[in-house]
Amino acid sequence: MTIKETAQENILENGAQEGTEQVSHEVTIFAEPIKHFENFTITNALFSSWVVVFIIIAISVILRSKLREIPKGIQNLFEIIVEGTVSICDQVTNNRKLSLKIFPFAISVFFFILLNNWLGIMPIGGFGLIEEGAHGLAFIPIFRGGTADINMTLALAVMAVFGANIFGAFSLGIWKTFNKYVNLKALGQIGKKIRKDPTIILVAPITFFVGLFEIIGEVAKIASLSFRLFGNVFAGEVLLASIAALVAFFIPIPFLFLEIFVGMIQAFIFSILLVVYFTIGASDHDHEEGHEVKHEEEHDKVVIIN
């Protein structure tokens, strides 16, 4: 399933070496392979991702070497980013301690996605390989935005959802996290509370099945996270390629800025959702319900007194 662009779009003439044979460039929905190692294929998206990892390592090492008590230059910038991230996390978690635990994950995801998004729209698409394809010679760019490959967004989404549950298990305990999905606790309460509250015989199985539905919810989270990011970034790259094919000069510039902005927004959305999932993972439903029941009981008491 490939998206073929118009003929004049990105057809590169290979006249000097190949005579009249033309090299076509197709924008594919999947990342193209650039190197094969026995069972492992290196795609252009994976290569871009490695470049991003290298850039982040370089920035981190530079930052580490320039850390001073009185901040200057790059340290100033990172301090602003760190403070901003923690304050945004605070708005989601309402708990500074929890924010300080979650924000390293959020900031790492943000930078990883942001740089991958931006690397995909850098005007370096001219670097690539010419390979024999199904329809003759094909140009394979060596760089493709990592997030324009579903494998990467899927990897991040799986890590986010599983990470949130692992984080929840560390915060609340394995038993409580397990009971969110397989609510044995609810079933166990039938025997305890049936005399006091006979409706529990209906409520407890429903609660148990709601728990099971949560598992489907987690899968949906993975799908929504991965396809949202992939769809937005891939659509952006297709848009840029299409505009550049229609008008090569000046007109693509505003779209380029738009995609820079979209890349940032998508990274931000993914990071915020990660913070939300981690916060949900670390929150105790039973505790909250207990609070609500307590509040209701107090309210009833106040009403009776009045």
Added chain:
Amino acid sequence: MESIINAFHIDYKIILAQMLNFGIVFVVLYFYAIKPLGKIMKERGDKIEKGVKDAKTNAEILDKSKAEYEEILIKAKSEADKIFQEGKKEAQTKKTAMLEEAKNEVALIIENGKKTLEADKTKMVEEAKKEIVTLVISATKKLLGEKIDGSLNEKTIKEFNNL
């Protein structure tokens, strides 16, 4: 499901590779950037907090010291005034006593002077009388022609002295 996997070229090896990439990014960012940066920011925050606290304490101490200084100054002034007054009084007393003593001494010196003068006067009168008697006897001798003896001379002197 298989059609989706084929369409998107979903490959678990690439997914694992991307997970590893993110893992590296997280570890590097956490240990090389976020953790040391957070440490520095916390230390700076603590220092600022301590500085503000110290400044507040110092201001309180300064206010307290100022009040103490003013109190001590007032106390010292009143004490100095008291000492000055006492000194003045004492000086006055001493002055009066010294004046009195000087007066007494002057009176004594005058008295002594008077006494000495009186004694000298008496002595001089006596000597003058002796001189006069000697002169009168000498004159009388010359007039009488040396006929008067020594015992007469002495008797005359005694009589003259008794005048």
